[in-house]
Amino acid sequence: MKLRQKDVLGLEGVSSGEIELILDTAKEMKTILDSNKKRVNYLQGRTVVTLFYENSTRTRVSFELAAKYMGAHAVNVSVGSSSVQKGETLIDTGRTLDAMGADIVVIRHNRAGAPHLLAKNINASVINAGDGMHEHPTQALLDMFTMREHFGKLEGLKVAIVGDIYHSRVARSNIIGLTTMGAHVKVFAPSTLLPVGMEELGSVKVCNTMEEALEGCDVVMGLRIQLERQKKALFPSAYEYSRFFGLNNENVKDLGSDVLFMHPGPVNRGLEMTSNIIDSDQSVINLQVTNGVAVRMALLYLLTGREDI
Ligand code: CP
Numbered sequence: 001m002k003l004r005q006k007d008v009l010g011l012e013g014v015s016s017g018e019i020e021l022i023l024d025t026a027k028e029m030k031t032i033l034d035s036n037k038k039r040v041n042y043l044q045g046r047t048v049v050t051l052f053y054e055n056s057t058r059t060r061v062s063f064e065l066a067a068k069y070m071g072a073h074a075v076n077v078s079v080g081s082s083s084v085q086k087g088e089t090l091i092d093t094g095r096t097l098d099a100m101g102a103d104i105v106v107i108r109h110n111r112a113g114a115p116h117l118l119a120k121n122i123n124a125s126v127i128n129a130g131d132g133m134h135e136h137p138t139q140a141l142l143d144m145f146t147m148r149e150h151f152g153k154l155e156g157l158k159v160a161i162v163g164d165i166y167h168s169r170v171a172r173s174n175i176i177g178l179t180t181m182g183a184h185v186k187v188f189a190p191s192t193l194l195p196v197g198m199e200e201l202g203s204v205k206v207c208n209t210m211e212e213a214l215e216g217c218d219v220v221m222g223l224r225i226q227l228e229r230q231k232k233a234l235f236p237s238a239y240e241y242s243r244f245f246g247l248n249n250e251n252v253k254d255l256g257s258d259v260l261f262m263h264p265g266p267v268n269r270g271l272e273m274t275s276n277i278i279d280s281d282q283s284v285i286n287l288q289v290t291n292g293v294a295v296r297m298a299l300l301y302l303l304t305g306r307e308d309i
Pocket of ligand 1: 055056057058059060130139264265266
């Protein structure tokens with residue numbers, strides 16, 4: 001089985017079979033990461049370019065490492081010092097990378113739909129590394145990989161997503177992906193940080209209290225407050241946000257010891273989650289980062305035309 005599309009632009013329209021294929025391939029890739037050598041030649045002669053118009057640590061570095069571990073040429077375009085600053089359009093930048101032989105362009109952009117525009121206009125495969133408030137498919141895939149690795153399955157899992165749902169492309173991709181895989185998703189957020197029509201994204205339950213969101217869940221996913229995307233104040237103060245919508249010892253005290261705490265990062269410690277949750281044995285935040293490399297290796301591998309290994 002292969003991926004149907006040339007690009008990975010979002011999880012909307014991606015089948016459960018394709019998600020399984022990516023996660024199964026990532027499982028194989030993780031054995032390479034766990035080996036001392038961390039080196040295979042699956043992408044020998046291929047060129048992977050990261051083109052990030054927004055800041056990133058995890059996503060950009062993990063794509064670069066994934067490409068390098070598989071023998072590809074990995075190049076990062078530093079947008080701040082590139083010809084974008086001279087007014088070059090996204091399409092022209094993409095065509096320039098195409099002309100230099102890029103096989104895969106990984107793009108992060110503050111505008112929703114930018115990866116789709118690029119994908120329509122260049123020959124290279126395009127991977128969406130986050131577009132505005134739209135989707136962050138590779139983050140959701142690594143989150144699903146981490147859940148499946150721990151619980152052995154996604155079907156029937158109960159996942160509570162708590163925080164700034166409105167601005168979160170991570171939440172959107174996770175809701176689409178998790179519901180495609182048969183998981184049950186509950187969300188809890190200040191009403192000002194909850195999009196209208198939430199339930200239409202999948203079978204999502206919108207909760208009115210933190211207690212309702214956390215009850216019976218297997219996974220609790222906190223989200224970063226995205227102050228850079230807020231044009232006006234959408235909650236009264238950081239203190240009130242952390243008190244009513246943050247995860248802390250008090251509101252998680254009745255959860256079982258097998259419940260996982262997740263966060264896509266970067267975390268605003270004490271605002272979305274207290275440090276003792278972030279650093280607890282039930283937190284898999286660092287494991288998510290490790291698994292991100294395996295998932296991105298799988299995507300690079302599958303997009304260069306390889307079938308499952
Ligand atoms: N989770 C995530 O996308 O992190 P970065 O912004 O560091 O890439």
